[in-house]
Amino acid sequence: MPPPRPYTLVAELSYRCPLRCPYCSNPVDIGADRYRAELEGEHWMRVFHEARALGVLQLALTGGEPMLRPDLDELVAAGRDAGLYSTLVTGATLFTHERAERLKEAGLDHVQVSIQSPDPEENDRIAGNRSFEKKIAAARAARELGFPLTINCVLHRQNLDRIEEILRLTEELDAQRLELANTQYYGWAVVNQQALSPTREQLERGEESVKRFRERVGPRITVLWVLPDYHEDLPKPCMGGWARTTMVIAPNGEALPCQAATTIPELEFPNVRDRPLDWIWHEADAFTRFRGTDWMQEPCRSCPLGRQEEDWGGCRCQALRLTGDARATDPVCRFSSHHDVVVSAREAGQTDEFVYRTMRRPRRPARV
């Protein structure tokens, strides 16, 4: 069976960022030497065209903070020229009306603004940067210019109780989408698990609020609510399955099947400087290794629920981190012999103190 065609290219333009969110999904070793040399604009432009030829439709321009790229307007125009639908995923501290206008002219389709909390002071504390007012101004600028707007807010024990305020703010800002992603434990969130992990009750109240909001607002605002893995007992199809829907390009040109894939030491990642995207998608070991179902072990191999092609075995990074084996069944699964690790991780965190994201060279071992 030929491999599926990817739909989404996640272009991490730079790991630099004015914000210091303690759950950032970027690798904890973003300060390492391997990330110092960012791709040239011409690399990205070639990548966008190769991505479209491979089947990609959606381009996420993200980071770190993608607006730190001085050539962002040209990159947006190149994405449009390639026939991709582009989303700017931004912390929005640099998204002024003037810059937004230039991005609109360049052909940007959609803007996604992160907020860390609907409360200004709390937002600034979580982001580690005075940014709330700028974010609100950015969201308004986006709507004034006719961009469809998504607000995204990563949820955790320190902001989950404000979900009604988040919903109100989203409506007031005239956003079309709201992504409420409960923290998943990758990247910096692993370091901060004790400060982030919510109670079951917080999650239940949040879910209830979202349900009422959806009933009231209808299709005018789409709300995505992602329950944290640890509170499930069947795994999610992480990334829609390994190397099935999405390709991630890190700022240094490394191509990854997901943002967290560098935590799997046995994988070697091809670089778009050296290889065309088509080869990477079809031939590179990092992409073929866990694609499909042939690599699966028990209990996945003879899944009692026949979910192999539904959840694709769950998350490889999580399997490695919690069981020591990247080929193991995601321990979120109740059939995994390591499921007790997930059950005990459900316990709510006990501290409000964050270890903030930083690009200083790592002191701790590079991989978590």
Place this chain on the structure above:
Amino acid sequence: MMRPRLVEGARLQYDDVRGEHLLLIPEGAVRLNETAAQVLELCDGRSVDEIAATLSERYKGTDVTDDVHELLDAMGERGLVIDAAA
């Protein structure tokens, strides 16, 4: 629905890699058959009756009014098409 138009930010595109019509929306894509693509292309401020008349002509007199209404209502329910007259 009187004067349907695509919701802000939605873009029609023919995907020459997969050989199908699509409505691209923020972080998603809706696959369209040939007829749906033709209907949505005509959602430029004209009325549903005008759209139906144009298509009926294209299909050599077959009356497609009901199909057009059905499609636009379904797209409206999903928030993909809104009424410019409302």
